[in-house]
Structure formats: structure tokens, C-alpha cells
Amino acid sequence: MTAGTLLDFLIITGLVWLAWQVVAGRELFRAIIMFIALGLAMAVAWARLGAPDLALAEAAIGAGLTGAMLLATYRRLLEHNPAKGGQRYARSSRLALPVAVMSSLLVMLLGLTLVNIMPVEGEVAGQQAIQLMQAVPMENPVTGVLLLWRGYDTLLEMSALVAAWLALRILQPQDAATLPPLSSSIPLLQALLAAAVPIAVLVGGYLLHAGGKAPGGAFQAGAVLAGAGVLLGLTGSLQRSTRASRLLRAGVVLGLIVFSVLGLGQLAFGQPAFAIPGLWTIYLVEGALTVSIALTLLLLFLGSAGVRRPAP
């Protein structure tokens, strides 16, 4: 057994054990923590499979922001009804185990069959995309594919984020009193924030800039910036608000608008829609997307339509 196989074996054992803990762990809080750990283990698996862009996205969004959202919701559920906080529920289902085992076997059968069929050389979509990309200077094929070949996907996933925010605006409690600040301020925290937030902004900016030629891009950068916002939210420097200011609303839809206008504008020049004309467009679109993604993810975490500075 080589060292590489041993590493794969360890990662996979970790994944399966953590997943079991998420599903069957006794306490809900523990299950949430295990889910966050599972996200990080998944990021390691993806780095091992040669996909560092995904590892970054999974660590920042899948483990980090989703985990923060789950924990914040768990706390709000407890605050709303402390007496029932520790209450556990179970469904009795005799069919659950056989259904799960059969589905797992079906997936295994399909997966093991597919993984042994080698793709036909030269007919893989990714290889063709890379070959056609020689004309455009994008050294990171993933960012290139996201913007040049699958622009509709990118546009629609941004729409999905905005749609989630719109739904949140409808679902949020209309009574402002039921939106307490997430935490009170502690003196040492200010010193931590003064260091951590600028570094997060710097890292976000780097990820955005590096996206063209190294792992990174608008989604990873937006997630890191949203992480800084989550920190500010948790320490009370940003508070939830039932109303979104005009500036905030503009920020949320900025990515959609810039991408749509530039993409559809190509039609006027006789180009196909969403054909990216040059590098400057890519930076413009990625920059606008980063702002929108960061703001939307932050608002989704806060669970409110808007943010405001705390009253002095």
C-alpha cells in the first residue's frame, strides 16, 4: 500500500465516520459540529482529487458559512423556546434501513461501473474548453469555464442567491423586537476585529485577483468577505435590520445587473449573448459578482433583509 493510498483511505474513513455521526449522533449540537468537520474533510478530499478551487469553495462556503448559519439557527431555536431545546425527536420507519442500503448499493454499482470507463481522449468537454481557451488569456481553467463557457450557470446561481434573500425578506419576523443583536461587545474583541477584518478583505481581494491564473475566483473571494461580515455580525458591530437600505439593495443585485448588461450587450455587436469580449470584462464581472455574493451570503447568515450599524 503506497503512502497515497493510505492517505486516501484515511480521508475516506474520516468522511464516513463523520457522516455517521451527523446522521446518528445523539445530540443535535454535536451533529452540527460533525457536519462542519465533514465539510472540512470533504475539502481535503477535493484537494487530494486535484481540485483546489473546489477545496477553497467547500472550506469557505460549505463548511464555514453553512456551519455558521446552522449554529446561529440552532441558537435562535433555543432562545425562542429554551424548555424544548434539549428535546429530541425520532421517526420510526421500518423501511428506512432497507431503502438506504439499497440506494447505497445502486449508487455503488453505477459509480464503480462509470469510474472504470475511461473517457474518450479529445472528446472530454473540459479538454475542448481548455483548447478553445487558448485565445483568451485565462490560466485557471475553472474560472474560465465559469465565465466563458457556462456563463448562464454563473448568472443563475447568482440569481438563486438573490432569490433566497428575497424569500428571507418575506419570512423574517416583521416585529423588530424579535431580532436581537447576536452578541454583546467585549473589549478585547475590538482588537481582534481590527486585525482580522482587514486581513479577510486582503485575502478576499487576493483570491479575486488570483482567480484568473491560480485557485480562487469570485465565489471564494465573496465567501471570505462574507466571513469577515459574519465576524462583525457575531460581535455586534453589524446588526440585523428588517429593512434594507437602497445602497444595500443595489449591492445585492449589482452582480446580476453588470453580468446581464454586459452579456446581453454583446447581442448589439452581433456576438452571441454572454460571449465575454475580453479580460477587462472578466475583471468587471468578477468584481461585481464578488460584491453581490459577499453581501448576499452575509444577509443569508444574519437571516434578515438588511444590516445596520448598532445605535451608539
Place this chain on the structure above:
Amino acid sequence: MTASLTLYMLAASVLAGLGIYGVLIAGHLLRKLLALNLLGMAVLLMLITLGARGTGAPDPVTQAMVITGIIISISATSLALALLLALQRVTDETHLDAEPLPPVGEDGDAAGSR
């Protein structure tokens, strides 16, 4: 590519099975949501493992799709969490069709006694 793809495919199928099992037996809706996310992760792992066949890095088209998948799952999760909070505001409950269990620590295997 040196990573053992068969191993990762086996892991993806086990995770998918666990996710389905979790969705079926979870009582608390938050845990059901965790299990759904687990199922999603299994699908993404399967996609990337298939994209990594052949030589070199995984297919960039697959990677772009999986990044899309990650963003869609966080959107759906945040919407589900908001729905859960709204359900609790209206009905004071955090489960739909589940039975309450004795609190943790009162006796050994509470889940098995029902």
C-alpha cells in the same frame, strides 16, 4: 492522477446511503436538513470523482458545475433554515411527523426502546 478513484466512489455511495437514511429517520428538522446536505455532498463527490478519470486535473467543466452546486446548496439551506424558524414561530414545534424521545442521559438506548 494518483488518488484511488474507486475508494472515493465507494465513499460517495456510502455517504449517499447515510444521507438517505438520515432524511428518513431524522425527527428534528434541522437534522433532516443536515442529512439532505450530506446527500448533496455525496453527489458532488461522485461528480468530481468521475471528472478526475483519465490524466491530469479533474475536468474543469465538472469543477465549475460543482462550484455552482455548492452555491445552490447554501442558498437552499439558508431558505430551509428561515422556513424552520418561521415554523417554530407559528407552531412552536421544530419537527413535523416525529415522536418525542426521552431527554439525553436518562437511560441507555432511548432510540431503540420505541
